[in-house]
Amino acid sequence: MIKMSEEHNQEIGQALQGARIEKGLSLDDIQQMTKIQKRYLQAIENGQFDQLPGKFYERAFVRQYAASVGLDADEFIKDHASDEDLKPVEPDFEGARVDTDNITRAGMHRETESPVDKTRQVMPKVLIAVAAVAIVLIVWALVSAFSGTSKSATNSSSVAVSSSKVESSSSSKKASSKPAPKPAPKQPAVKVGNGVVSGNTVTYNNIQAPKKEEVLQLAATSDAWLQVTDNAGTMLFNGTVKANAPQSIKVPATATNIKMQIGNANPLKVKFGNQDIDMKNNGATVWNANLMIKH
Template sequence: MNEERNSAIGQELQQARLDKGLSLDDIQQSTKIQKRYLAAIESGQFDQLPGAFYERAFVRQYATAVGIDAVAFMQKYENEDAETPQPDLSAARVDADNVTRAGMHQNEETVADKTRSMMPKIIIGVVIVAIIAIIWAVVSSFAGSAKQESKNQSTVSVSTSQVANKDSSSKKASSKSSATTSSASESKSSASSSSKKASSKSSSEKKEKTAKVDLGESNVSGTTVTYDSVKAPNKAMKMQLKAEDGSSWMQVSDAAGTVLWNGTVEDSKTQEVDIPTSANGVQVSIGNALATKVSLNGKSVDLQSNNASVWHLNMNFTR
């Protein structure tokens, strides 16, 4: 947020607070935001806030506390940023030293440059042709094998018919033997099918068991709840972030600090975040914990926020 807009936001929030006859202590009590941060917002000194994530969260909570529609309020100032004219870089060019220079004549593309730019397309075309040729060869091979197998089956059928015409009693014996063999084959097939079903059911139950999450014990310190030893499956997981009775502003990072998701979950909506197998844990920052529900692989996580709005959740995985 730029300084001019920060100042305008602070003045509007301060005026709304004064119109309602509220003090900064009253706002602190209702939002759980420290008074010094509220004063910094009113004076437009957003650099005094803990970080960029908290700027939006604190401003939204302040606006709600003084009776302002937080969503419309934020959109109003976001739209003002969108109306700021952007520099025209249509005449700019990037030189070989990776420096962008505007308003300078761009050299015409040489034949060598054109050839280099066409090489990827040529390579892709050659690869496509090669793939088509391989597919055609495989299909032709299968077609030839099927034709030869059909011919062999036809020859066997003719030979069997001739033998049957010469010896009727032999045909009857063969028919009886075939029926016996077919019955045994059906019994064997039925037993095999039952075995496969049992194996599939056992595999499914084992897979479901290994996908379960055990949160273990938790402890609360300040504005953070920590689950030190979460038993997690050795595979990717899903974290569900659901907003109830209001929108919620959240950021999910892995133990190394890489941001996996950052944004706002609107009222009655659910945001699903992928947790990769390589993650040893996650850290979740929540700007409106009172309206937020969190679960991991369908396992509900107790935030234990004690009615605080801004809250943090730390989870360490044991796989």
């Protein structure tokens, strides 16, 4: 996105640094606002874009920096980019991670789950299994008690039941003469399921949807940049979702995978088939999502 010449990058960094100083903000303030690591912010101000993880991060980080100091991110990008720079960029999240302080960093490894984290993940399943067994035992006890008391009630009520057969028979004949109303056909609804987070990606592996065109709804409380493509490689959306200006994207009936690459995930709200899609980004700004659709 950004021209890679040292002189041009320094112009970008100086413009952002000047806007920050004019606002009376420190780099620590910008880090807190954008969740971008301070050393990357310093590299941007120095025009050292080779210190950033990749071109997608350049685009996302510069946009975030510009917005945090009160600049129009889109106008800033247009003023400092050529037509070649504005082409879609395939992001590389392999080296990226979000630490426990919600700061986006890049490194040579991914964080591994600790035994405590694994225990926390397994514990809810164990509790659910215990609760299910308890419910089965309670139901079995209630059924056993009810069957014992119903035997004595059956003997005393047999006379009343036999005398009511004639009346129920005549009334059933009258009722059967009226045609039963036809139930309204049910329209299949979209079912999202649970998303699984791995690194900087949330994946929904089992979205149930009818084989027809659906709508992906995007809304944001502040500017959010993203790209949306389908399994055929078709670009469905590439741009900025403005605050309070929602976007509706048509998803083809043939689509089985929707890939979202997001430069500012915090203010973004997503719905598919009018069902909420939780980004589960835990404060991370650079994020992506995979929606696996089954018809």
